[in-house]
Amino acid sequence: MQASAGAIQLSTFDLAMATILVLVAGLVSLALRLQLEKRLALAALRTVVQLLLIGYVLKAVFGWGSLLAVSILAAVMIVAASRAAVQRSNRSIPGVTWLAFGTLVIVGLVTTLTVTTLVISVTPWYQPRYFIPLLGMVLGNSLTGISLCLDTLLETLAERRAEVEMELSLGATRWEAARTPLREAVRRGMIPIINAMMVVGIVSLPGMMTGQILAGADPLAAVKYQVVIMFMIAAATSLGCIGTALLVYRRLFNEKHQLRAELIVRREN
C-alpha cells in the first residue's frame, strides 16, 4: 500500500493557508462575543506543536525501528490513555488509573498484536509504521468505551447502592448482586462503537480511510484496512469494558460479599 507517490505533498505555505480556516472560527467567536478566541488560538497552537512533536517522534522511531523504541512509545501512549479514560467520569475509586492501565496494556497489546501478526502479517511484528498507529487507534477508541463503562458502573453502584445491598442482604452472592450493574455498564461502554459500525460509510468516512484515500490509495484497499480497524476496535472496546468492569467489581466487592461503597468518591471537577 505504498501509495504516497500519488499524494500531494503539503508545503509550509499550504499549512499557512489552512490557518485562514482557524482565523474564520476566531472571527466568529469575536463577532458573537463567545470569548473563545484565546482558547481557540491556544488549541490551534497546541495542535501544531503536538502533531509536529509526534511527527518527529514517529519519524525517529520509524527510523530506529527497534523494539525498545516502540515499547517506550507504546508505554507512554498507554499511560496517557489510561489517565484520559478515568478523568472523564464523575466518580472515582482509589487506584482507578492503574486499573485502566492494566486493562489497556492487555487489551491494547493483544488486539494490536493480533492484527500485526495474524491479519496484516508484518515482519517484524513490532514494525513501528504499523504497530504504533494501530495501537493508537485501539487506545483512542477503547478509552472512550472504558470511560463510559466506568462512569456508568460507579454511578449505578453509588446511586443504586440500596438495591445492591438489598440483594446481598437476602443472600445473593456478590456476583449475583453486581451482575445487573455490570451488564448495564459494559453495554453502555459498547454502544458508541456499535453505533459507529452501523453508520460507517453512510454518514461519514472514517478518518483512517479518508487519510489513505487522500494519500492516493485505492478506495477498495482503504476499505479493507478500515474493516480490519473497525473489528479491531470493536474487540478492544468490548474487552476493555469487560476488563474494567471486572476489575472494579473485584475492588468494590470483597470476599465477604460486601459492597464497599465508601470507596466511591465524587471527583472534583
Added chain:
Amino acid sequence: MTSSTPQTSTPVLRLRGVAVAAAGRSLLRAIELNLGVGERVALRGPSGCGKTTLLRTINGLIDPEAGEIELAGKCPSDMKYPCYRRRTILVEQRPVLRAGTVRDNLLRPFLYKTATDTFSADHAIEILALLGLNDHYLDQEASSLSQGEQQRVCLARALLLTPQVLLLDEPTSALDEDAVQAVERIVTEETEHRGLAALIVTHNREQSDRWCHRTLHLEPHLVTRQFGLKNEAGDASHPPQSAFSRNKPLESGEREETS
C-alpha cells in the same frame, strides 16, 4: 453478663462486645446480646445512635469495629456470608424493591445460589394475606405500591425465606393501625410457632412493650444498659432487674392485638 442468660437453649444469635461504626464514625460500643430461639427483642435509642448500623452489621453487610457475632454458635465467616445473611434476613426501614411485579420480587431470592427451597406462590399469597394484601398484589408492579404496601411486601419477602433471625428496622413506620397489628401478629406467630428470633428497631415504647419480650437500650458511646420490659415502663419503685431478665409480655401483647 452471658452467665445470667435465662434462655435454656443456646442463643440463636449472640453478640459479644460488638462495636459498630458508619462512615468511619464510631456509634455503639460493647454491645452484648443473646437472642434466644423464638425471642423478640426491641432495640431502642435516640435517632442516629446506630440502630440501623447495628442491624446492618449483624446482617454482615458491614464489619463490626470490634467484637464477635455468632449465629447458632458459628461466626459468619465459618459459613459463607451469603448463607449467613439468608438466615439473618434484614428488612430495612425504607423498602427496597426491584423493578417488576411483587411476584418477581418475592421470587428473586429463590433464584440465588444460596436458595435451599423453591418459591411457592401459594405460600406467598398466604403471607401477603396475613399482612392485609390480597392476591391481586402478586401481579402488581412493585413501584406502583404505596410506601406502606412496599414495606409489607419486603417483610413478606423476608418471611418467605424462613430465616432463623429477622432483623426489622422500624417495620411499621409507614403503616396504619390495622397493618401494624397484622405485622405484629405475623411476626409473633412466626416466633412462637417456628422459633424465629426477631430483633426489632422501634421508636414506639408502647409497641415494644406489647410486642417484644424485652428491650435493648442503645446509647451512643456508652456501655449499653439493659432493662427488662417492666422496669423500662418506668416503675421506679422496682430495682433494676438483672440484665437479660425475661418478662412475660405475651399475655399483654396478645390482649393488645386481639382487642
